[in-house]
Amino acid sequence: MNRKTIPLSPYYRSLTRNMVLLVIMISFTPMLLVTVITLDRFSASHHEKVYAHLGELVLKHKQNIDSFLVEKLQNIRFLADTIDFDQCGHQNMIEGHLARLQRAYGPVFVDLGVVNEQGQQVAYTGPFRLEEALYSDADWFKRAIESRYFTSDVFLGLRGAPHFIISARKTCQDQKWIIRATIDFVEFNRLVEKIRIGKTGFAYILNREGRFQTKPIFDFTPDLDIYNRYFSTLERMGKEVEIQERLDSYGVRSIYVSALLKGGDWLLVYKQASSDAFSDLRNAQTIAIVFFLLGGVAIVAMAIWMSGKMVRRIATSDQEKEIMNEQVIETGKLASVGELAAGIAHEINNPVAIMVEEAGWLQDLMEDGAYKSDADIKEFERALDQIRTQGKRCKEITHKLLSFARKTDSRIEDFEVGHLIEELVALSAQRAKYSNVELITRLEPKLPAISASQSELQQVFLNLINNALDAMDKTGGTLEISAKQEEGQIVIDVSDNGPGIPRANLARIFDPFFTTKPVGSGTGLGLSICYGIIHKMGGEITVKSTVDVGTTFGIRVPAKTDEAVENKAVSATDTCN
Amino acid sequence: MHNFRVLVVDDETDFLETLVKRLNKRMLDAKGVESGEAAVDLLKREVFDVVVLDVKMPGGMDGIETLREIKHIQPLAEVLLLTGHASVETSIEGMKLGAFDYLLKPMKFDDLLMKMAHAFEKKSSHDKKIRDAKIHELTRYPSRVFDDE
Missing domain, CATH: 3.30.450.30 (Dynein light chain 2a, cytoplasmic)
Known part of the structure; x- marks a missing residue:
């Protein structure tokens, strides 16, 4: 629970941001594509459908209106064919015709009139008072007299109301006559209005x-x-x-x-x-956009929530890994110390054995009771000297071991690497001697300091030296450790001329638990720990090896820059003053 | 205790000298050399009953190689191995190769003497068996006295 409140480091924040962006992009892209394509296709087909529908509708009404007009014209033609123009002048006659038309075709025909060649209406029946009306100047008349059948445009005419006329021309007694009917505008308008x-x-x-x-x-x-x-x-x-x-x-x-x-x-x-x-289309689009936005909001919320959760989990597991690493390093240290101990034990055993023997010799001499002569006393002195000398030897060894063991904390300090290497070489000297390995160090004097944990770096070199000694245990050889400065880095090479590492193993050499030693002898952690430690310091460790020629481990670690050292010196003098 | 010949092989001169002195004081005919090579050289020239051999020696031949050579040159010589704690495995390997026993260094002098005596007893009984066999053979075929060995 507490962990959740710890703010994440910039690395995890950018990790979260990247994950959120990735999830959003991956989720949005198909959603957007599907929505756009679907809407586009739907829109196209909907347009087509609407156009087809409207086209059909207009076509149908066009035919409707056309047939209405044709039908009315035919009614009038029929009337004109049957009418006897001799009788045209008679009002009664016209009235009869209009009544018949209205009976047969409804109130579409408003009025009916007969106009002579001069434009004089000779007979009229209808609701308006248009008897004797003169049409000679009217547009429709001029055109109607020209053609056999005529349908006029809508106009206001004498009556002052919109209407149009259907007329038929007939020749009788060398005179052109026109029979005209007015179509009810309201009735016609309804056809279109609906x-x-x-x-x-x-x-x-x-x-x-x-x-x-x-x-x-x-x-x-x-x-x-x-x-x-x-x-x-x-x-x-x-x-x-x-x-x-x-x-x-x-x-x-x-x-x-x-x-x-x-x-x-x-x-x-x-x-x-x-x-x-296209209101249907608009509705569909609106719905799609609403769902798209809702989905988008859900995706964004989900992405943020999930990424946050995952990164937290990663951070936690990283933390656990860190702790685990520290434990592994500690374990590895114990293992390498154990290996070192074998060499040290033998080194201590020898002086101890000498002391024991000398003491035994003194005892032998005393048992003989022959300790009065000068020669005997000299022998006594020699033996005691020898015991003192060997005791000192033991002390030196234990001191070396103690100075190694004291550096157990993984505190970061600035120190010069050469001294540390010398110390380790001294510790390993005895083991090397018994493996017939010659230890050579080539350390550039006055190397810049590095900033690291002494105990961890000790472990790195101890592992590398132990590995090299193991490799050359049977054959003997030389182990050379060199340290030099190069482009602001300290370059340390540990090279042996042992049997080398087969190419197949070379790639896996830094993997944890990879070992070629028999079960129970090696943990397979040594080099992976070295790798971890060097990388933590911001350095790198590489390996070059040729079978039967030897192996070189190269370590590069950043040196403390001069400025940093100077700053330190300045601050040191400051405090002195 | 019978007097018998002992060869001590150890790289630590001080240790070697004192040990040889103490053994000589016990009326044993002891000699010391500091390396495997020197031991092999000496064994080619002189006969020893028991060899005390340090298994961990720097440079040149190590204990196991020396043991092989010894067993090759004088198969009847019994070998006692001196070892540190860390090299018990080497001692086991040595015993598989025919060493008589091993001692952890630093050892008790009495233990060393006792094991040397056992080793010499074993060697003596072995020698006796060989001698008896030869006598048996000679009594059957006396003419073989003139055969070259």
Whole structure:
């Protein structure tokens, strides 16, 4: 629990950040791709569907309106064919026809009139008072008199209300007559008015002059250029329906679906705001984005939480590893000391054996009782001297051992490495002597100090020396230890001319628990501990070996820089003053 | 105790000298040499009953090699090994090669004397068996007296 409150070091913080970024990137990329691709495909197919639907709708209504117009025209043609123009002048007659038309086709036909060549309406029936009306100047009349059948644009006319006229021409008694009917605008408008989809979808009809032929639900001024373009596009392409999406005069993106009516005179236009037409798509997009954002938030939260948790765990296990390492180093130290002890024991045994023998010799002499003569006394003195000499020898050995054993703490100090090497070489000298190994040290004088734990570095060299002595135990040889300064680093080489290390083992030599010694003899930890210690100091340890030629372990450790030493000297003098 | 010939091989001169002195005082015919090579040389020239050999010697031949040579030159000579605690394994190897026994250094002088006596007894009985066999053979085939050995 306590551990959780410890703030993490920058290394772990950057580790956390990297993990979070990686997780977010890996999670977001597919999510983003899937969402974008799906939305894009869906949008494309939805557009297609909406276009097809609107196109179909407009086409159907175009046919509807066209057939309405054709049907009305045919009604009038039929009437014109059957009517007897001799009787045209008679009001009653016209009334009868209108009544019949209205009975047959509903109240679509508002009125009915007969106009002569001069534009004089000779007969009229309907709700307006248009008997005797003169149409000779009216546009529709001029065109109606030219063609057999005619459907006019919507206009206000004499009655002052929007309407349009369907007329048929007939020649009778060398006179051209026109029979005309007015179509109920409200009725016609309804045909277009009922085309309503969504909130903004509506339809209207324009003529070639860009004037409304129906009353649009939303009032606006049509732009003639644009509609002329529709006319020409539809005519040129021979298409029945043209669909376009563009900004309207209010700047709202809209879909325009247009179709020609009345043989190209009119244009049926259906307009709907894109946002309205694609509202389903918009909804789907909104939902997708909401889920994307929610998912994103969840991913980010998850990534931060999980990375934090994992890094904590890594930090904990690193800490445990650190403790473990320290324990392993301690164990390794005991093992190497044990190996050293074998050599030391023999070294101590020899003087002790001499002392024991000398003491025994003195005893022998005393037992004989022959200690009065000068010669005997000389022999006594010699033996006692010998015992003293050997006792001193023992003392020296124990001192060496003690100075080694005293450096047990792993405190970091600044010290010169040469002295430490000399000490270890002295300790190993006896073992080397019995293995027929010549120990040579080549230490550059005045090496800069290094900052390390003496006891740990001792262990490194002891391990390397022990290994070399083990390797040359049978054959003998030379073991050379050199130390020199190179580019601000201390370079220490421990080289032997023993049997060498086979190439296959060379790569694994620093692995923990890798050993070529028989079970029970070696832990396989020695070199891995050396590796750990040197790396902890910010140095490196390498090995070069050739079978039957020898092995060299190279150690490079950073030297304390001169500045650091000087600073130290300055601060030392300061304190002295 | 019978008088017999002893060769002590040890690299520590002081130890060697004192030991030889003490052995001579016990009426044994003892000689000391400081290396395996010297021991081998001497054994080629003189006959010894018991050899006391330090197994750990620096330079040149070590104890085991010397033992092999001794057993080659004088197979009947009994060898006592002197060893430190750390080299008991070497002593075991030595005994497999025909050494009589081993002693941990520093040893009690009496133990050394006792083991030397045992070794000499063994050697003597061995010698006697060989002598008896020869006598038996000569009584059967007296003419073999003139054969070269």
